[in-house]
Amino acid sequence: MLYSKTPAAEKRRLFRERLASGELLRFPGAFNPLSARMIEQKGFDGVYISGAVLSADLGLPDIGLTTLTEVAGRAQQIARMTELPALVDADTGFGEPMNVARTIQTLEDAGLAGAHIEDQINPKRCGHLDGKAVVDEATALKRIRAAVDARRDENFLVMARTDIRATAPGDVGLRAAVDRAQALVDAGADAIFPEAMRTLEEFAAVRAAIDVPILANMTEFGKSELFSAQQLSDVGVNLVIWPVSMLRIAMGATERALDTLNAEGHLTSKLGEMQHRAELYDLVDYESYNHFDTSVFNFEVER
């Protein structure tokens, strides 16, 4: 009923504990608060809150147009709807290192368990597109130091993302990613998100070079092959995200349903694909609101 009963500090503590266990944690992207509830119901370990999804939801490209206020507001709506820890994409931190500091405190206040800050220049772009550029190492490290110094809960996870892999081909790019990951860890990053790794061997190389947890981004139609949770676990990845996948599925299904509506004039053939009214009411815990007033849920929904 209503929001999560687990305080944010407790979610962060448990998240840290699970990350330290070495098992692979699975974080599908929640494209709205309700989908976060479903992710929890299906037994996942946490929810990811994607910048690409947040932008797309507003009809915008993922180029750093969204503001801290918008991201923190939406992330709070999602995070409070689940007992699971939520990891949010904070892009480049919304400005200079001092802005990064404010970003981290705002995201703490919004109940997030952690955030990642990347080393792209502004305007940033999806990490799986060509033509990316990153800031120099000193600037990247300043962002992470600012984030780490700003947090008030030591369990708030500051994850550093590096996009440097894709700025040079082959081994040169990989070497640069490993070097930058090491420097980011030395600057205080609690975890590393090596963006646009191409192969399992590349994840293994980053794994071998650093001691903190690493994240794998299994976004579709990008640079990485889509590895299974088991494959990623076998090379020592600690956290995997499917950041945009559920939005892609929902939008794909919506488009097909609109075509059907145009063609057939009704959606009867689509009923089997829809979340049933009864399932929705279960997910929002409708019946439990009788706690306030027994006339709230006094009907039956035929399944």
Ligand SMILES: C[C@](O)(C(=O)O)[C@H](CC(=O)O)C(=O)O
């Ligand atoms: C993870 C990511 O930062 C996101 O915003 O979800 C994106 C995902 C995507 O655009 O596919 C990314 O830069 O990889």
Ligand SMILES: [Mg+2]
């Ligand atoms: Mg992003």
